[in-house]
Amino acid sequence: MSSELIEKIRQRSHELDPCTQSNYSKFDVKHTDLSLSVSFETKTLAGVVTYTLINKDASNEVILDTSVLDINQVKVNGNSAEYKLGELSMYGTPLIIPIDSKQQEIQITVEYNTTDKCTAIQFIQGDTGPYIFSQCQAIHARSLFPCFDTPGVKSPYKFTAKSPSVCTMSGRPQPSSQKNIYYFDQPIPIPSYLVSITSGNLKKAPIGPRSDVYSEEPNLAACKWEFEKDMENFIQIAEQLVFEYEWERFDSLVLPSSFPYGGMEIPNMTQLTPTLICKDRTQTKVMAHELAHSWSGNLVTNCSWEHFWMNEGWTVYLERRIVGAIAAAEAKSQGKANPEEYGEQVRHFNMIIGWNGLIDSVNTMDPKFTSLVWDLENQDPDDAFSRIPYEKGFSFLFHLECKLGGLKAFDPFIKYYFKKFRYTSLNSAEFVKTLYEFYEPLGKASLLDSIDWNTWLFGSGLPEYPNFDTTLADQVFQYVEKWVTTIQNNGDILQQFSETDVESFEGEQEMLLLETLTEKFKTMKVSPDLIKKLPEIYPKYNNSGNGEFISRWNELLISFGKYNATDPIVQKFANWIGSVGRMKYVRPGYKLLISGVSLEFAIATFKRFENNYHPICKTMVKKDLGLDV
Ligand code: BES
Ligand code: ZN
Secondary structure, three states: OHHHHHHHHHHOOOOOOOOOOOOHHHEEEEEEEEEEEEEOOOOEEEEEEEEEEEEOOOOOEEEEEOOOEEEEEEEEOOEEOOOEEOOOEOOEOOEEEEOOOOOOEEEEEEEEEEOOOOOOEEEEEOOOOEEEEEOOOOOOHHHOOOEOOOOOOOEEEEEEEEOOOEEEEOOEEEOOOOOOEEEEEEEEEEOHHHOOEEEEOEEEEEEEOOEEEEEEHHHHHHHHHHHHOOHHHHHHHHHHHOOOOOOOOOOEEEOOOOOOOOEEOOOOOEEEOHHHOOOOOOOOHHHHHHHHOOOEOOOEEEOOHHHHHHHHHHHHHHHHHHHHHHHHHHHHHOOOOOHHHHHHHHHHHHHHHHHHHHHHHHHHOOHHHOOOOOOOOOOOHHHHOOOHHHHHHHHHHHHHHHHOOOHHHHHHHHHHHHHHHOOEEEOHHHHHHHHHHHHOOOOOHHHHHOOOHHHHHHOOOOOOOOOOOOHHHHHHHHHHHHHHHHHHOOOOHHHHOOHHHHOOOOHHHHHHHHHHHHHHHHHOOOOHHHHHHHHHHOHHHHOOOOHHHHHHHHHHHHHHOOOOOOOHHHHHHHHHHHHOOOHHHHHHHHHHHHHHOOHHHHHHHHHHHHHHOOHHHHHHHHHHHOOOO
């Protein structure tokens, strides 16, 4: 039964990664040596990459992915060699290197330069000097170095960086006797999308016994304060949940504001957006998320971006387990009764927020990208990206947890799965197969048989509504009900509501409040005049510096307030989306300007700020605004 099922699942997705033009399946990568030299003058990198390959299939050529690179020279086994460039497509330009098919182990070296069209790096002016950072996920590594640019290939690395300023790369720092030369060693095999370089006037401060945080000097103390309370606790909880942390150190780097994501799980050097530094530790769960990737994604990796849900769904699952365990530990230290139960309430509360995000994304995304497994043939994975792989992936794992008998029954599987697949990359069929392999001997195959795998993995839209514990959400829902009845009865809202109402709420409950009000107001006829009174009722949301509040609060105001472009509310919000680079805020921000003000104003705002944005962010916003890319 199960083997037929798994074969069926396997057949519904590609055998090989469709987003690479390389012939990666013919080779094993024994080792990679990558050296990058930074020029802040020309805003390019000079690179040398050397691969030690095992030719598994007697191939007579090596084909690597490249994108907008200038290739200077190719060597095979140390000797200058012929090469060809294939045709340019949406996946870049393949670099084709003829080799002797009879030689089992072979060394390929490519010397090259990046160009100003590189989509993986951004040169910027930092607060204290010139700065460069890279971001390769999903398929931008090919514009940083020629590679088998698929998460299906892993290699141990040695990295060298040359730069007048401090460098970090995706490995453990090694001693260097030369000024301006930095060495890093990554003994654990990693895929190309985790390769990274940062260089700038970086300083570091300890935030745990095996963790430093890096940033430029002016923000360093604030970064340290934000994370030092939680860092080591996060690692220890994750170690109990999965198994020991294998990467030795977990350091992180808070980037300048144009960093386009919340965080990025670079091995040994997690990258973080500065929007996390909100001085109240309310966004540390992003750190928990990136830490969780040390197991899900970095040790155990999706074999192509078609199975991206396995990276992110698992990571959100682990992140929520960590957040729940921290809440339980805090409740315990405060002497509360049933701390474990409270931890679960917090975990479920986070699931409810996640579910709201899932509904939003399912409503706005192209239906073909609302399934767990994607078909990415001739697609840019950046276009498929949304919260769906995170939240639907999470829902799938939570569904399995519940079906199989709750935490106690699911926890041993977590350890088994991550041990089995560490250092490798896998697809969704192998995941399902492993579930059967683990639970069949425990007499639970029939539970697995009752799962509708086809709908879960390949169906579009929302999955079935999970059974959430709503204890913490109900407090918010009751308060929102008061809003609804007051409006229906034409009550005086200035008299009925004030900021003191929400004093007893936790930060996350307040976020749910703003989201739920927005949802309710969509279904009611709420006058713009009423909306315009909200800043008076809740001045703290209006003055917040926390992106999670700023984004939700402005969605509430600008969606229903009929403000015009010159209104200070709109101006302030437009300036904010120009000053942050995190796509989670920037992209919905422009969409809000389109729907709440005008397309014209959204485009004019984008033109004002486009040069601040990272190349990936700029491209995505242009697509959202209907501008040529
Ligand atoms: N790996 C992702 C970021 C990413 C995904 C970059 C796809 C490029 C392509 C990272 O781990 C992530 O998920 N970040 C989230 C954090 C959040 C879910 C806590 C983000 O950036 O918002
Ligand atoms: Zn992630």
